[in-house]
Amino acid sequence: MKWAEISIQTTHEATEAIADIFHELGSSGVVIEDPELVNSYRRSGTWDYCDIPEEVNVEIVTVKAYLPVDEQLEDKLRIFEERVNELVNHNLDKGKGHIEYQEINEEDWASSWKDFFHPIKVGEKVVIKPSWEDYEPVGDDVVIELDPGMAFGTGTHHTTAMCIRCLEEVVKADSIVFDIGTGSGVLAVASAKLGASHVQAVDLDPVAVRVAKENTRINHVDHLVQVATGDLLTAINGKADVIIANIIADVIIKLVEDIPERLNDDGVLIASGIIVERLSDVTAAILANHLVIDKVMEEGGWVAILVRKGGA
Numbered sequence: 001m002k003w004a005e006i007s008i009q010t011t012h013e014a015t016e017a018i019a020d021i022f023h024e025l026g027s028s029g030v031v032i033e034d035p036e037l038v039n040s041y042r043r044s045g046t047w048d049y050c051d052i053p054e055e056v057n058v059e060i061v062t063v064k065a066y067l068p069v070d071e072q073l074e075d076k077l078r079i080f081e082e083r084v085n086e087l088v089n090h091n092l093d094k095g096k097g098h099i100e101y102q103e104i105n106e107e108d109w110a111s112s113w114k115d116f117f118h119p120i121k122v123g124e125k126v127v128i129k130p131s132w133e134d135y136e137p138v139g140d141d142v143v144i145e146l147d148p149g150m151a152f153g154t155g156t157h158h159t160t161a162m163c164i165r166c167l168e169e170v171v172k173a174d175s176i177v178f179d180i181g182t183g184s185g186v187l188a189v190a191s192a193k194l195g196a197s198h199v200q201a202v203d204l205d206p207v208a209v210r211v212a213k214e215n216t217r218i219n220h221v222d223h224l225v226q227v228a229t230g231d232l233l234t235a236i237n238g239k240a241d242v243i244i245a246n247i248i249a250d251v252i253i254k255l256v257e258d259i260p261e262r263l264n265d266d267g268v269l270i271a272s273g274i275i276v277e278r279l280s281d282v283t284a285a286i287l288a289n290h291l292v293i294d295k296v297m298e299e300g301g302w303v304a305i306l307v308r309k310g311g312a
Contacts, residue, residue, distance in 0.1 A: 002068075002069040002103050002104070003066045003067065003068060003069060003103070003104055004066065004067045004068070004069050004073055004077075004101060004102070004103055005064060005065075005066055005101070005102050005103075005104050006022075006064065006065055006066075006067065006077070006080065006099065006100070006101050007062055007063065007064040007099070007100045007101075008062070008063050008084065008097065008098065008099045008100075009060050009061070009062055009095060009096040009097070009098045010060075010061055010062075010063060010084075010094055010095045010096065010097060011059065011060075011061065011092075011093050011094065011095035012034075012059070012061055012275070012301045013092055013093060013275065013277050014087055014092045014093060014094050014095065015032060015034075015061050015063055015275060015301075016248055016249060016273075016274075016275040016277075016278060017087055017090070017092055018030075018063050018084065018087075018094075019032075019063060019065075019248055020248060020250060021080060021083045021084065022063070022065035022080070023248070025065075025067065025076045025079065025080060026067060026076070027065035027066060027067055030063055030064060030065045031063070031064040031065070032061060032062075032063055032064075032157065033061065033062040033063075033064070034061050034157075034158075034300060034301075059095070060095065060096065061095075069103055077101065080099070081099060084097055084099070085097070119133055119135040121141075122160070122161040122164050122165070123161070123164045123165045123167075123168045124165070124168055125140055125141060125142045125168055125194075126141075126142045126144060126164050126167075126168065126190055126193075126194075127141050127142065127143045127144065128144050128146055128186065129143050129144065129145050129146065130145075130146060131145050131146060131218060142190070142193050142194060144186060144189050144190055144193060144219060145215075145218050145219055146184060146186055146189075146215055157302075158299040158300040158301075158302040159246055159272045159273045159274075159302050159304065160186060160187065160246055160272070161299070162272055162297050162299060162302070162304035163187055163244055163246050163270050163272045163304060164186075164187065164190050165297075166268075166270045166295075166297075166304065166306050167187065167190050167191055167194055167242070167244070167270070168194060169306075170241075170242055170268050170270075170306070171191055171194040171195055171196050171242060172195060172196075172241070173195045173197065174197050174241075175191070175195065175196040175197060175241040175242055176196065176197065176198050176199075176200075176238075176239070176240045176241050176242070176264075177191040177192075177196045177198070177199040177200070177240055177241065177242045177243075177244065178199075178200050178201075178202075178233070178236050178240040178242070178243045178244065178262070179191065179199060179200070179201040179202070179244045180202060180232055180233065180243065180244060180245045180247065180255065181202070181203055181204075181232075181245065181246060181247045181251075182201035182202060182203045182208065182209075182212050182227065183203060183208050183212070183246075184208065184211055184212060184215060185201055185208075185211065185212025185213070185215040185216055185225070185227060186215070187201075187244050187246060188201035188212065188216065188225050188227070189215055189216055189219045189221055189225065191225075191242065191244070192216070192219075192221035192224040192225050193219065193221060196224065196242070197224070198224060198226075199221075199224055199225040199226070200225075200226050200228070200236045200240075201225060201226070201227045201228070202227075202228050202229070202230035202231075202232070202235045202236060203227075203229065203230070204229065204230070204231055206229055209227055209228065209229050212227045213227045232251070232254075232255055232258075233255070233258050233262055236262075238262075239261075239262055239263060239264045239267070240262060240263060240264065240267060241263075241264050241266075241267045241268070242267065242268050242269075242270065243259065243262065243263060243267070243268070243269045243270070244269075244270045244272075245269065245270070245271050245272070245273075246270075246272040246273045246304075247272075247273045248273050248274070249273070249274045249275070249278035249281060249282050252271045252273070252274065252282055252285070253281060253282060253285040256269070256271075256282075256285050256286055256289050256291065256307075257285075257289060259289065259291060259307075259309070260289055260290060260291065260309060263309040264309075265309065266308065266309065267308070267309045268294070268306060268307060268308050268309070269291070269305075269306075269307040269308075269309075270304065270305075270306055270307075271286075271304065271305045271307060272302070272303070272304035272305075273302070274302065274303040274304070274305070275301060275302060275303070276298060276301050276302070276303055278303075279296070279303050279305075282303075282305065283296075283305070286305065286307055291307045291308070291309060292307065292308045292309070293305060293306075293307055294306045294307065294308045
């Protein structure tokens with residue numbers, strides 16, 4: 001099968017809005033090439049070797065998405081360009097706004113980025129290790145072996161790394177966890193390896209569901225993690241101690257309406273995938289639904305919020 005890789009050069013502030021446009025056009029996720037993120041990892045010393053040069057211009061972010069090459073593609077490309085040009089009406093700077101398009105084979109897409117994915121410690125304990133590389137655990141390392149394939153989520157982006165650090169803090173031995181929009185399943189696997197007794201993970205994209213199931217298997221937690229196709233919480237029954245939503249601001253705002261009824265007493269929501277400019281919108285929705293903001297974290301222009309049910 002052939003796919004259209006659509007990429008645009010934009011600004012940090014317009015990144016989430018462009019991701020929303022791609023989502024509305026049918027893409028199950030986006031790839032964000034953020035030079036600030038690359039530079040921060042280069043300087044952190046967590047990569048043993050990296051041949052990616054230091055980025056000088058950190059203001060240009062490249063956002064990529066993939067759409068099937070079919071009879072609807074031409075109309076989708078036209079709509080995408082129109083919607084990007086309308087961002088100025090919402091006081092968002094699209095930046096260069098340079099759009100590129102190329103056709104790629106599924107096999108190329110699934111493997112072309114592997115040269116840039118190496119073992120990295122993203123929390124106090126959790127280490128993300130590509131399935132094709134070796135890593136010797138040190139101390140109390142919790143190693144997650146990951147092959148994202150065509151799903152989204154290597155665990156190294158700010159949004160996912162902040163979620164993992166929150167999971168290290170809140171997951172207990174008997175925790176029940178819901179992972180909404182699981183992607184590659186990295187957060188579901190992390191929850192299980194950190195001690196959760198049961199994890200339910202959902203994603204709208206059947207490719208992500210397949211990849212997440214495989215990643216639970218190679219990490220030997222498939223007996224703890226149930227992965228299914230579903231839209232937010234509608235595909236999950238019961239209540240959780242921890243709900244993870246590493247998605248986008250608008251979806252989180254919609255989701256929080258259901259959170260109070262789906263969390264156990266003293267349960268927590270980890271909300272991430274939020275750009276700094278949308279923090280006030282998300283926090284307003286959280287407070288309107290009588291939830292308590294416990295912690296706000298910000299890295300590289302992205303925000304994660306730890307939210308608790310109950311409390312003062």
